[in-house]
Amino acid sequence: MKLNYEAANPDDAEAIFVMCKALIDRYEDLASIDYSQVLAWVSRKIAGCIGEYERIMLEGELVGYVHFSQDGDRMELDDLYILPEYQGRSIGTRVIQRCCGMTDLPVYLYVFIRNEGAVKLYQRLGFRIIQTIGNSRYIMQKG
Numbered sequence: 001m002k003l004n005y006e007a008a009n010p011d012d013a014e015a016i017f018v019m020c021k022a023l024i025d026r027y028e029d030l031a032s033i034d035y036s037q038v039l040a041w042v043s044r045k046i047a048g049c050i051g052e053y054e055r056i057m058l059e060g061e062l063v064g065y066v067h068f069s070q071d072g073d074r075m076e077l078d079d080l081y082i083l084p085e086y087q088g089r090s091i092g093t094r095v096i097q098r099c100c101g102m103t104d105l106p107v108y109l110y111v112f113i114r115n116e117g118a119v120k121l122y123q124r125l126g127f128r129i130i131q132t133i134g135n136s137r138y139i140m141q142k143g
Contacts, residue, residue, distance in 0.1 A: 001058060001089070001090075001091075002058075002059075003056060003057065003058055003063075003091065003094055003095070003098075004057040004058075005054040005055065005056060005057065005066075006054065006055045006057060007051065007053075007054060007055070008050055008051075008053035008054060008055050008065060009050065010047075010050055012050065012053065012055065012065065013046050013047055013050050015065070016046050016050075016053065016065050016079065016081065017042060017043055017046055019065070019081040019083075020042050020046070020079065020081070021039060021042070023112065023115070024038065024039070024042075026112075026114075026115075027112030027113075027114040027115045027136070028112065028136050029134070029135055029136045032134060032135065032136065049067065049069070052067055052069050053065050053066070053067045053079070054066050054067075054068075056082070056091065056095060058086070058091065062083070063082060063083055063086040063091055064080070064081045064082040064083055064086065064091065064092075064095070065079065065080075065081045066079065066080050066081075066095050066099070067079040067080075068099045068102070070105070071108075073105065073106075074105050074106040074107065074108055074141070074143075075099070075102075075103050075105050075106070075107045075108070076107070076108055076109065077096065077099055077107055077108070077109040078109070080092060080095060080096070080109075082095075092121065093121065093125065096121075096122070096125055097125065100125070100126075100142060100143075104143075105143065106141055106142065106143035107127075107141065107142045107143055108130070108139055108140065108141040108142075109122065109127070109139070109140055109141075110133070110137050110138070110139055110140075111137065111138050111140055112136055112137055112138075113132070113135070113136055113137060113138055114136070119138065119140075122140050122142075123140075125142070126142045127140040127141060127142045128140060128141060128142070
């Protein structure tokens, strides 16, 4: 299974937003946030850096998106979305390993506490919890 990556474009922004919103809806403590404000921020963030996103491709098929960028003296794995029909096939693991292999800097990410599968995956790949944000998210870091 060979993954390829290509630049995302503005047409991908809506699909990325939908995937992000689904995670928020599933894992965020919605009573503790201003939902419409959070969604507006997510939309602006995606639109503002869509050129930094990559499409994850498998045999010519779109299987997800990743946004990996430098933030000061470390790298942020900001967004990683694998389409549901491609989950459980080690694609996410391979994307994370690729990102970590691209830099000698520490890599960090935010993950919802209730997204136990993702937390376990990141821990298995060497990330550790370094901070808890509110009652819904961890910051995890490797390196």
